[in-house]
Amino acid sequence: MSSFWNWYIIIIVLGLIFGSAILLYFTHNMGTGDIKEGESMGHSFDGIEELNNPLPKWWNLMFWISIIYGLGYLALYPGLGSYQGILGWSSTGQWQTEMDKAENTYGPIYEKMAATPIEELVNNDEALSMGQRLFSNNCAVCHGSNARGAQGYPNLTDNDWLYGSNPAQIKQSIMMGRSGMMPALGAALGEEGTKQVASYVRSLNGYSVDVEAASQGEQKFKMFCVACHGMEAKGNQLLGAPNLTDGIWLYGGSQKMVEQTINQGRSGKMPSHKDLLGEEKVHILATYIYNFAKTAE
Ligand code: HEC
Numbered sequence: 081m082s083s084f085w086n087w088y089i090i091i092i093v094l095g096l097i098f099g100s101a102i103l104l105y106f107t108h109n110m111g112t113g114d115i116k117e118g119e120s121m122g123h124s125f126d127g128i129e130e131l132n133n134p135l136p137k138w139w140n141l142m143f144w145i146s147i148i149y150g151l152g153y154l155a156l157y158p159g160l161g162s163y164q165g166i167l168g169w170s171s172t173g174q175w176q177t178e179m180d181k182a183e184n185t186y187g188p189i190y191e192k193m194a195a196t197p198i199e200e201l202v203n204n205d206e207a208l209s210m211g212q213r214l215f216s217n218n219c220a221v222c223h224g225s226n227a228r229g230a231q232g233y234p235n236l237t238d239n240d241w242l243y244g245s246n247p248a249q250i251k252q253s254i255m256m257g258r259s260g261m262m263p264a265l266g267a268a269l270g271e272e273g274t275k276q277v278a279s280y281v282r283s284l285n286g287y288s289v290d291v292e293a294a295s296q297g298e299q300k301f302k303m304f305c306v307a308c309h310g311m312e313a314k315g316n317q318l319l320g321a322p323n324l325t326d327g328i329w330l331y332g333g334s335q336k337m338v339e340q341t342i343n344q345g346r347s348g349k350m351p352s353h354k355d356l357l358g359e360e361k362v363h364i365l366a367t368y369i370y371n372f373a374k375t376a377e
């Protein structure tokens with residue numbers, strides 16, 4: 081704050097307070113000559129007469145108390161321009177104190193949990209309920225409040241895992257993030273080829289498809305897709321390439337959706353939470369997710 085505005089505020093605030101005090105003092109002590117209390121002051125207008133009725137004592141006292149209170153407040157807390165107040169209070173300071181208090185309360189709990197292996201921590205109900213709260217605040221936007229996901233966002237409660245369901249893999253997914261890379265292969269396969277491969281992929285999931293097209297598609301699958309999805313189309317967790325035979329779809333299993341996936345490619349992104357949450361919270365979250373993985377198997 082520039083020193084002009086600083087003094088501008090100080091002078092107006094103090095001027096108002098002292099101005100009211102002076103006014104209060106003089107109106108109270110000015111005296112009314114020899115007119116007695118309750119008698120007419122001699123002014124009358126429109127049938128209304130002014131009587132000598134001074135302010136009650138307690139009322140007067142309230143004014144003085146609020147003046148003293150105001151001055152006391154302004155001495156202790158910020159209010160006069162850039163003056164910080166004797167107590168040095170600030171809203172950011174209060175926030176910091178509350179954060180420090182939370183850190184002192186929860187810090188040791190997080191630390192203890194972070195030192196416990198996930199396989200063991202998963203039996204700790206307190207850790208699971210902390211994990212659930214962290215999940216609601218940080219993950220539910222994408223994975224849904226019940227962790228069942230949505231189109232493009234994997235369900236974390238089933239037994240189908242893009243990147244693996246053991247504690248280390250889950251923690252890695254959350255810590256470092258993941259990004260799936262399904263290349264667009266429409267141009268390489270052509271429209272007909274795309275239809276055929278899509279039919280083949282769907283046939284692996286028990287859909288009834290054009291058998292002729294599917295067998296053509298199988299040949300193309302072996303050329304274009306096995307490098308990532310594997311010979312049996314069961315996927316590859318190192319690449320995040322999904323199992324294409326389990327009837328569980330990240331993007332959809334209709335002929336149209338599978339064709340679209342092959343045509344345009346897909347690139348799902350799971351953001352890294354290492355810097356956002358820190359390892360201790362990620363550890364608790366990984367435990368929460370591992371509990372789903374464990375019970376789904
Ligand atoms: C911006 C949206 C978004 C947020 C926020 C997000 N995720 Fe994800 N997450 C994804 C996407 C998309 C994928 C799938 C990535 C892919 O397709 O390769 C994923 C994948 C995962 C996986 C791997 C699943 C598997 O099948 O292997 C885990 C575990 C996971 N997320 C947990 C979490 C947790 C825990 C949080 C909260 C800290 C979180 N995610 C927050 C979008 C998100």
Ligand code: HEC
Pocket residue numbers: 259260261262263265277278281300301304305306307308309319320321322324328329330331332333338341342346347348349
């Ligand atoms: C370079 C590796 C790679 C190749 C080659 C590849 N894919 Fe993929 N595919 C992936 C990855 C990774 C994903 C997951 C994308 C994501 O997480 O967003 C994926 C996703 C898919 C999906 C979506 C599955 C779902 O659950 O919705 C289908 C379908 C698919 N691939 C089919 C194919 C077919 C058919 C081919 C061959 C024509 C092929 N892919 C070639 C890596 C590959």
